[in-house]
Amino acid sequence: MDWSHPPKQIEGLEVNQLADGYVIYEANRDRVHYLNHTAVLVLEMCNGQVAADEIPGLIGQAFDLAEPPAAEVAECLDKLRDEGLIR
Amino acid sequence: MLERWIQLLACEFHVSTDAEPVMRWLDGVRPSALQDYSISRRHRLEVRREAGGHRVREDGEDRGLIADPDEAGALVERRLHELAFGALAGCTKVHAGCATWRGRRFLVVGHGRAGKTTLMTRLLVDGFGVEGDEMVLVSDGRAVAYPRRFGIRRRTLGLVPRLGALAPHLAGAPDSDEPDGYQILALDPSQLGLSWRIGCGPVDVLFLLDGRHASPTRALGCPAHAMVQGVMAQSNPPSGGRAAWVRDVCSLVRGAAGYRLTLGDLDSAASTVRQCLEARLQTKDETGGS
Numbered sequence: 001m002d003w004s005h006p007p008k009q010i011e012g013l014e015v016n017q018l019a020d021g022y023v024i025y026e027a028n029r030d031r032v033h034y035l036n037h038t039a040v041l042v043l044e045m046c047n048g049q050v051a052a053d054e055i056p057g058l059i060g061q062a063f064d065l066a067e068p069p070a071a072e073v074a075e076c077l078d079k080l081r082d083e084g085l086i087r
Numbered sequence: 088m089l090e091r092w093i094q095l096l097a098c099e100f101h102v103s104t105d106a107e108p109v110m111r112w113l114d115g116v117r118p119s120a121l122q123d124y125s126i127s128r129r130h131r132l133e134v135r136r137e138a139g140g141h142r143v144r145e146d147g148e149d150r151g152l153i154a155d156p157d158e159a160g161a162l163v164e165r166r167l168h169e170l171a172f173g174a175l176a177g178c179t180k181v182h183a184g185c186a187t188w189r190g191r192r193f194l195v196v197g198h199g200r201a202g203k204t205t206l207m208t209r210l211l212v213d214g215f216g217v218e219g220d221e222m223v224l225v226s227d228g229r230a231v232a233y234p235r236r237f238g239i240r241r242r243t244l245g246l247v248p249r250l251g252a253l254a255p256h257l258a259g260a261p262d263s264d265e266p267d268g269y270q271i272l273a274l275d276p277s278q279l280g281l282s283w284r285i286g287c288g289p290v291d292v293l294f295l296l297d298g299r300h301a302s303p304t305r306a307l308g309c310p311a312h313a314m315v316q317g318v319m320a321q322s323n324p325p326s327g328g329r330a331a332w333v334r335d336v337c338s339l340v341r342g343a344a345g346y347r348l349t350l351g352d353l354d355s356a357a358s359t360v361r362q363c364l365e366a367r368l369q370t371k372d373e374t375g376g377s
Contacts, residue, residue, distance in 0.1 A: 014330050016333060018337060018341055020310050020311045021310075021311070021312050023333060025329065025334075027329075032319075032333060034315075
């Protein structure tokens with residue numbers, strides 16, 4: 001994964017919040033995705049302005065973690081990319 | 088001239104006919120429910136006897152000449168529902184029964200033959216405020232039962248014996264000629280001496296029917312995202328498209344506690360539903376919810 005690349009979520013996503021996660025409707029491909037709270041936070045940070053290597057630190061701050069969750073964020077970004085939600 | 092004013096949620100219909108059999112047919116299927124829903128459209132349907140049959144007109148426009156009065160009545164009934172659904176095209180349609188209990192609204196979501204009507208009928212004779220057995224319209228987080236008489240199968244009379252006691256005329260209905268042996272009886276709760284009132288509001292508890300078994304009925308808490316999947320599988324999109332569909336279902340699920348309900352015997356089903364609603368009442372009381 002290129003950590004210097006600022007990932008960006010695709011256009012046309014509609015985010016619906018639930019108690020235990022989020023339902024994302026992707027209009028372009030008429031697909032529905034189910035994401036947990038952390039994945040949506042990562043997705044929100046994928047605005048094309050934030051480099052991938054900054055995201056673990058931001059997530060660590062958001063959840064008051066001792067260490068930035070680099071491996072988990074990398075896995076999450078891979079999944080979001082595989083699902084076609086970011087590029 | 089025989090006349091009826093019939094409300095089906097957003098539509099009010101004035102039906103008139105000079106053919107008594109046509110009105111008798113319609114009186115056998117029209118719902119008596121009082122509906123807390125604003126009327127936005129009005130239509131006029133007329134059936135007049137003439138040489139060769141019954142002339143049907145809708146808002147003055149000819150809809151055909153039908154020889155048989157029952158068929159003329161059936162055409163009018165079909166048009167009532169088509170027009171009513173047309174006025175509600177912006178709503179998501181969910182295959183669900185709808186009821187209230189101690190001021191809390193709940194839905195029982197499931198496919199045809201999943202047991203919705205049997206369960207809702209049992210709840211009705213148990214004193215729940217059952218508003219519909221089959222179809223619920225959802226928009227902006229609010230749900231309303233579509234006013235249609237309950238489609239009781241003859242088998243349900245055996246499963247809910249009190250129904251037969253309250254409405255012996257149902258048991259005397261003619262045998263079915265359907266290939267699967269089911270007779271659908273159009274039950275109006277007023278026939279049981281019960282009031283039938285349809286309201287519109289947010290849903291407190293959602294039950295997703297998840298099969299049947301021989302053991303007592305079981306309810307398991309269901310995560311919200313799984314409820315969304317389950318409800319979407321049992322619903323049809325609104326005219327606003329699939330994004331609006333997802334939005335409607337999410338808004339429905341967001342405010343509700345969700346359960347997967349595996350139906351066993353009806354005694355345990357009724358008590359299980361009651362327990363889940365009591366748990367919801369308690370949760371809301373503790374959190375100060377309304």
